Amino acid sequence: MKxxxxxxxxxxxxxxxxxxxxxxxxxxxxxxGVKNVSMNEPWVQGHFPEEPVFPGVLIIETMAQIGGFMFYSEEESKSLKAYLSKIDEVKFLRKVVPGEQLIVEADFISSFSKFAKVKCKGIVNGKAVAKAVVTYCFDEKINLEESK
Structure with a gap:
């Protein structure tokens, strides 16, 4: 994607x-999708200067941003704007450091009314580094169950 x-x-x-x-x-x-973790990012100055580690909250944010693309469609009328509503079952399995590529895979779980649940996994070098269930909220009622 450009x-x-x-x-x-x-x-x-x-x-x-x-x-x-x-x-x-x-x-x-x-x-x-992917996030290239770089030494040139603002968080490096404070987390932690001597041994930078990509903050867990930013890993969650990365998973939420990439997961939201599941609701993007080239057909503008079909695209849904997803807002972060809730995070569950978060697990950090190892640290992520500058120079690594964080790949995020997200899979639809379920939807109800204006909400959808998505299972997200962060991967570095083929190994899981983080997992979470992300719930998104939408401006209007959705029905994604039939597209499963």
Whole structure:
């Protein structure tokens, strides 16, 4: 996905945009994207200067931003703007450091009224580094169950 499409889809901008590319979108079912973790990011100065570690809250934010692309469609009328509503079952399995590429895979779980649950996994070098269930809220009632 081109940067322009990412900017058109997400309202986030530097330093709070944590999506470098989206590789796969299967609308309402699955998405896969990447965040390149860099030494040039503002958080490096304080977390931790001698041994930088990508903060867990930013890993969650990365998973939430990439997971939200599952509701993006090139058909503008079909696209849904997803807002973060809730995070459950968060697990950090190992640290993520500058120079690593954080790949996020997200899979649809269920939807109800204006909400959808998505299972997200952060991966570095083929190994899981974080997991979470992210709940998104939408402006209007949705029905993604039939697209499963």
């Amino acid at each position: 940067k322009e499409e990412i900017y058109a889809t997400l309202p986030h901008r530097y330093p709070m945009l944590f999506v470098d590319d989206i590789y796969e979108i299967d609308y309402g079912k699955h998405v896969r």
